[in-house]
Amino acid sequence: MKQIPQPTIERACSIYNLLLDFERENIKLVSSAELSSLIGVTAAVIRKDLSLIGISGVSGARYSAKKLKQDLEIRLALGIKRKSCVVGIGKLGSAILDFGLFNDYGFEIAAGFDSNMNTIETKKTVVKLYPAFQMAEVVRREKIELAFLCVPAKAAQFSVDHLIDGGIRGILNFTPFLVKSKSEDVFISKIDVLKEVRTLSALISASTEQDSNSRRPHNGTSL
Amino acid sequence: MKQIPQPTIERACSIYNLLLDFERENIKLVSSAELSSLIGVTAAVIRKDLSLIGISGVSGARYSAKKLKQDLEIRLALGIKRKSCVVGIGKLGSAILDFGLFNDYGFEIAAGFDSNMNTIETKKTVVKLYPAFQMAEVVRREKIELAFLCVPAKAAQFSVDHLIDGGIRGILNFTPFLVKSKSEDVFISKIDVLKEVRTLSALISASTEQDSNSRRPHNGTSL
Numbered sequence: 001m002k003q004i005p006q007p008t009i010e011r012a013c014s015i016y017n018l019l020l021d022f023e024r025e026n027i028k029l030v031s032s033a034e035l036s037s038l039i040g041v042t043a044a045v046i047r048k049d050l051s052l053i054g055i056s057g058v059s060g061a062r063y064s065a066k067k068l069k070q071d072l073e074i075r076l077a078l079g080i081k082r083k084s085c086v087v088g089i090g091k092l093g094s095a096i097l098d099f100g101l102f103n104d105y106g107f108e109i110a111a112g113f114d115s116n117m118n119t120i121e122t123k124k125t126v127v128k129l130y131p132a133f134q135m136a137e138v139v140r141r142e143k144i145e146l147a148f149l150c151v152p153a154k155a156a157q158f159s160v161d162h163l164i165d166g167g168i169r170g171i172l173n174f175t176p177f178l179v180k181s182k183s184e185d186v187f188i189s190k191i192d193v194l195k196e197v198r199t200l201s202a203l204i205s206a207s208t209e210q211d212s213n214s215r216r217p218h219n220g221t222s223l
Numbered sequence: 224m225k226q227i228p229q230p231t232i233e234r235a236c237s238i239y240n241l242l243l244d245f246e247r248e249n250i251k252l253v254s255s256a257e258l259s260s261l262i263g264v265t266a267a268v269i270r271k272d273l274s275l276i277g278i279s280g281v282s283g284a285r286y287s288a289k290k291l292k293q294d295l296e297i298r299l300a301l302g303i304k305r306k307s308c309v310v311g312i313g314k315l316g317s318a319i320l321d322f323g324l325f326n327d328y329g330f331e332i333a334a335g336f337d338s339n340m341n342t343i344e345t346k347k348t349v350v351k352l353y354p355a356f357q358m359a360e361v362v363r364r365e366k367i368e369l370a371f372l373c374v375p376a377k378a379a380q381f382s383v384d385h386l387i388d389g390g391i392r393g394i395l396n397f398t399p400f401l402v403k404s405k406s407e408d409v410f411i412s413k414i415d416v417l418k419e420v421r422t423l424s425a426l427i428s429a430s431t432e433q434d435s436n437s438r439r440p441h442n443g444t445s446l
Contacts, residue, residue, distance in 0.1 A: 095318030200393035
């Protein structure tokens with residue numbers, strides 16, 4: 001694999017996810033056209049993506065869902081184990097520490113960080129907690145590659161900078177705040193639960209108004 | 224507001240989210256071109272979206288970030304309060320119940336559901352827990368509009384069907400499983416944390432191989 005564009009890898013991971021669904025639904029064969037309509041790009045893009053990753057298909061023919069899933073696992077190195085850490089041991093960070101899901105899937109949580117010494121000394125966790133100022137040092141020493149970012153606004157960019165100084169490679173940003181990487185080799189993605197709930201709420205409001213124009217939750221005039 | 228397409232509402236919510244970032248960064252003015260590059264559609268699409276929602280802009284001129292945010296809040300009814308529930312009180316469901324974030328933002332959690340009577344009787348939670356078979360009844364009685372779905376695979380579609388029977392309007396699916404709505408008036412979106420971590424891991428692998436072809440985590444041959 002060389003010089004594979006980032007969007008190709010992201011779409012390949014989406015394809016992999018669909019194939020997990022297909023496996024549960026016992027679907028055996030899948031075409032690039034079917035994948036394309038579920039992912040929202042053209043079938044030609046799907047074929048090009050798979051070809052860039054080194055998986056060849058015959059135009060018009062269908063892929064074996066099982067074989068395609070196995071090929072993607074290998075080509076994307078999805079079986080690899082990586083150490084991870086949690087930054088910010090508030091409610092969300094504690095939930096992630098306790099959750100155990102990441103450990104089950106090969107992303108062992110090896111450390112937690114918080115700026116509050118009281119939290120570090122009193123919190124009961126399976127994983128060792130460290131003060132925030134040791135972040136770069138511990139990430140480097142423990143060879144931690146992934147971080148789950150769960151800090152308040154004012155600590156978000158500071159934490160990202162220190163993680164990168166320690167050699168982190170990927171950050172999953174659970175905060176509603178935008179953070180920037182100062183290194184091209186560090187990947188950051190964002191999970192914004194509140195945004196998703198807000199969008200559902202807006203969709204409900206819009207469809208309710210379409211049903212009955214008399215029922216408006218707000219005065220619709222502009223401020 | 225009438226007949227606004229769903230993608231328009233989803234993009235408007237993304238714009239709203241960007242404006243929250245801009246507010247924190249103290250950015251006062253924003254053009255449709257700037258919004259378009261951050262959202263990944265053309266500036267014409269952004270202007271059309273805003274116009275469909277009832278917000279007019281002058282081509283080439285910039286929007287006041289603060290005014291646009293306020294207008295979106297009103298037009299999308301983002302200030303509305305909705306009752307929510309958690310379905311599946313395992314590790315993730317408990318974390319969401321305890322988290323408190325949704326309550327803070329107007330999506331008060333009014334009930335929890337689980338199929339395990341032992342969980343319902345022994346778990347200590349702020350919110351009242353009910354057995355799964357009462358889901359439709361409680362959702363209807365309590366006027367719950369949103370659900371956070373945190374159940375195992377075999378209970379996912381069953382739970383969605385019962386929530387819809389009770390009149391739910393939006394479901395945030397935290398499971399890695401695909402669920403389907405039997406009603407057009409019910410909106411379902413998915414948060415797949417494992418998928419995000421897996422994608423970060425694949426991006427790291429690909430960039431590492433590009434740096435040094437000698438370091439391959441897996442044998443690259445096809446199965």
